[in-house]
Amino acid sequence: MKVAIYSEAKAHHQQIAWYRGCTNIQYFANNIRKEPFYMMKTFYTLTFTHEFEYSNDSVFFAYSVPYTYSDLIDDFIAIEMDPLKA
Numbered sequence: 001m002k003v004a005i006y007s008e009a010k011a012h013h014q015q016i017a018w019y020r021g022c023t024n025i026q027y028f029a030n031n032i033r034k035e036p037f038y039m040m041k042t043f044y045t046l047t048f049t050h051e052f053e054y055s056n057d058s059v060f061f062a063y064s065v066p067y068t069y070s071d072l073i074d075d076f077i078a079i080e081m082d083p084l085k086a
Contacts, residue, residue: 001025001063002020002021002022002025003020003021003022003025003046003048003050003061003062003063004018004019004020004061004062004063004064004065004066005018005019005020005021005022005050005059005060005061005062006018006019006059006060006062007052007053007054007057007058007059008057008058008059009053009054009056009057009058010053010054010057013054018062018065018066021050022048022049022050022061023048023049023050024047024048024049025046025047025048026045026046026047026048027044027045027046027047028044028045029042029043029044029045030042030043030044030045046063
């Protein structure tokens with residue numbers, strides 16, 4: 001599963017919102033253990049490599065593409081406006 005990326009510069013210049021990318025993606029158990037109550041539980045580490053396309057850019061990374069409250073409201077409005085779905 002590739003990392004979700006949002007670049008403010010890429011969104012401005014190429015009208016591309018969230019997209020999947022990165023290389024050398026690894027997800028593995030590390031040596032950090034959770035509280036003693038959870039003796040066998042462990043934390044995991046996600047590592048990846050990303051090459052930045054623009055200088056002075058704000059770039060955000062996520063495990064999955066965010067689905068915001070605003071997205072939900074927009075979907076509800078679209079459903080209400082569609083006579084077949086409403």
